[in-house]
Every structure is written in structure tokens, then in C-alpha cells.
Amino acid sequence: MASGFHSVAAQLDTAGAKLASLVLVVDDDPDMRSSLTDLFLSVGLDTRVFASTSEFLGYSLPDRPSCLVLDLRLPGSSGLQLQAVLGEQGVPIPIIFITGHADVLTSVRAMKAGALDFLPKPFRDQELLDAVNDALRRDAKRRVGDRELGKIRGLAEQLTPREIDVLRGVGRGLLSKQIAYELGISEITVKMHRSSAGRKLNAISVADMIRKIELLGL
């Protein structure tokens, strides 16, 4: 590539990163939906809007850094209920509440349940944008870690039950001899499983192997 393109490439990169992020909005007020869409689009953030929690739940989340801007009071089930449902389902999307009818008890409950922010209307555009950017940053960071873990878990699926038994011993710092005794098999067989497991996990060193064993929660 010609060196003259460096700054252009950097700009494209930044734009690409922003486009990769997605803001989900759930609000029953059509005016709010459209003004929020405008707001987010104006700073280059991709946006999807929903009028109710059920509409949102019918939408399958794409694999992109994203966050949820959620109105508290909604027809049907409330924003808090949606937060609870997402929590039960283990959906880790960061949530920012917005509401016109704020009270302390509700805000505290939402925050204790893990909301990232809670903005009473009216709020300044910049407040919401700051919160959204923070949320997107966190989600992106979480995704990096999750992907790493997912890769290792994928490799771990190749492991046979016996190999897992052996790895558990390795993680506890036992010698092959001791693992053999515990499992009632010979030392050489333990070594086989051990090295076979190491190959499957792509463990390039003992340290690496132990880290991966810990990550897998063995």
C-alpha cells in the first residue's frame, strides 16, 4: 500500500468500528424512537428501534457490540421485566434506562440488577451518547474475552472423558504417577492422555495448559 493512504485507512477503520456497533432502542413513543434514531445515526451508530418488549424479544441479537436503550414504562411488560428476562436468559447486553416517570426505588432496583445507567427524561443528548459509548465499549471488551473462551471451549469438546480426568489432575498440580494411582491406571497411559489433551487444546507449554484448564473451570 502507498504510504499516502495511511491516514485514509485509519479513518475508514474508525468508521468501520462505529458501524460495527449497534444500539437497540425499546420505547413506546414514536417521536422518541425517531429522535433517538436520528441522534445515534448523527454520530454514525447503527440503530434498531422497537415499540415493545415483546417486539424486542422477537428480534435475534446479531453478533456485534451492542447495547440496549430501554424505556422503563412500557405497554405490556415493563423495562424492568425485560431486564429480568434478559438476565435469566443470560443475555449480557448492557442496558441504559431512560424514563419520564423516574422514582428512586425503581432506579435503584434497575441499577442493582446491573443496569449501566439510568437517565430521567429530559436528558441532554450528550449524556445519553456518553452512556451509550461507554456501554458499547464494555460490550466490545466483553466480547473479546468471550470469544477467547469460546475458542478454548471449542477445542475442549474434542477431549475424551478420560483426558478430562487426567487434566483435572494436572490442574491440581499432581504428577503423572499420582494421577495414575488415583485413576487406577498406569503412568504411561496417563502420559498418553496428557499429551493427547495438550495437543487438542493447542497448549504450547505447561503454563499455557494450566491457564486453559483454569479457564475451562476444571
Place this chain on the structure above:
Amino acid sequence: MASGFHSVAAQLDTAGAKLASLVLVVDDDPDMRSSLTDLFLSVGLDTRVFASTSEFLGYSLPDRPSCLVLDLRLPGSSGLQLQAVLGEQGVPIPIIFITGHADVLTSVRAMKAGALDFLPKPFRDQELLDAVNDALRRDAKRRVGDRELGKIRGLAEQLTPREIDVLRGVGRGLLSKQIAYELGISEITVKMHRSSAGRKLNAISVADMIRKIELLGL
């Protein structure tokens, strides 16, 4: 010990665990201070009360599971300011806010800054007790982890600079040979440092050693 004393011993143990916990209260209202003291004492929780943030800051926290029940509005500096100060100083004590003049913005700010709960007055005694018990449980748990880390850090102080260099290599999964090359010394010397460091850290196995290296953040 006679077996007849078992149940008595168990009771004493439970009482001991409660006595080991401490509730700190900062509130400018003398009535509130005394009623909270009564409340906590009635369930066997040791309590200290303070009328202002400066009075509290003059008190050195004992090494016991504890939590802070903090009034938001205080003469002098506010509860939020105290929270900020404690945060800056790295004092990890869990905070439960109570206040008669609650507004959403403040409650959200307090929660975002890490408060465990935020109770507008009037609240039911049981609400506060639940929050306090949760806070004490968390603090106790944190202390267990911290003590473990403290022990290892204590051992790590015995390490010489060179031993730390070598441990860094071990943590990266390098062979002694490779570490020797990087440091520009011979393999046998690396082994010396390595085993010497292992002895100092009380590492009973390679797995144990690597775990400790990770904990120390090398």
C-alpha cells in the same frame, strides 16, 4: 472437650462470627444514630456511629468484615464526597446509602460509583438489615481473597530481582533454556533462580507456581 459442649460451642461460634462483623454509621441526626445502633445491636451486630464524614475519616478501620451505612446529606462534605474519597484511597468497604432527600440523579450517581444499596427514608428495618447483611457477607468474602493474596505477596517480597525476571519467563511458558537466552545467562543459573524462587513462594508444583505468578501479576 466433653461432647455435651458441642452445641454450646456452636452457638458461641455463631455469636463470634456476628461479633466479628462491624457496622459503621455516618449520620448527622442523633436520633437516627441511636435508633440505628439499637437496631443493629438487637441483631447482634457491633456498631460504631459518626456524626460527620471528617469524624469518620479520623477513625481507622479495624481488620474486620464491615460495611458503611451512610447518610447522603451531611454537614460539611456529603456522603457522595465521602464515597469518592474512599474510592480514591482504595478503601473497598461496601456502602449503603440512606437519605431523607432522595432524588433519582443522586441515587444513580451513588450506585454507579459502586454503592451496594440506596434506601430513601423512611425504610423498613428489615430492608436495611438485609442490605447490611449482604454487604457484610460480601466484605467477608473479599477479605478471604485479599488475605490469600497478601500471604503470597509477603512471600514474593523475599524474591530477588533476578528471580522475578526468571519467574516472568516461567509464567510465559518459556523453557529454562529460552529464559537463559533472553537474559543472557546460562541455563543452569536460570534453574537455580527458578528453584530458589519456587522455594520462597512455597510452590509445591508447577501448576501452583504458575497460579501464584499470575496472582502476583507478573
Place this chain on the structure above:
DNA sequence: TGCGATCCCATACTTCGGTATGGGTTTGCT
């Protein structure tokens, strides 16, 4: 019924970690 996966074992060998023994140097403090 045959094939693949999983599990098991043995012998032999290499490499690595770890220890022991027995040295050496520099640096800094008493």
C-alpha cells in the same frame, strides 16, 4: 461384520526440571 473411537499397556529414548557439590565475582554495609 468390520471399522473407528476410546481406552489400555510396555519398552526405549530424549529433554527438561530440579538438586547437589563446588566453585567464582561484584556490591554494599559494618
Place this chain on the structure above:
DNA sequence: AGCAAACCCATACCGAAGTATGGGATCGCA
């Protein structure tokens, strides 16, 4: 000047990890 601490190195040996080679047994499924 003497001494301790930290650093360095060599030879030699042991035990453990890991690999290679060459087997055997069971089980489920195509």
C-alpha cells in the same frame, strides 16, 4: 578489611515429562 547478599557458572546425577513404536481390548454403529 571483612562479611553477607546477590549474582554467576560448571559437572554430574535423578526423576519426571514427553515422544515413538508397537501392541491389545471393548463398544457402538454403519
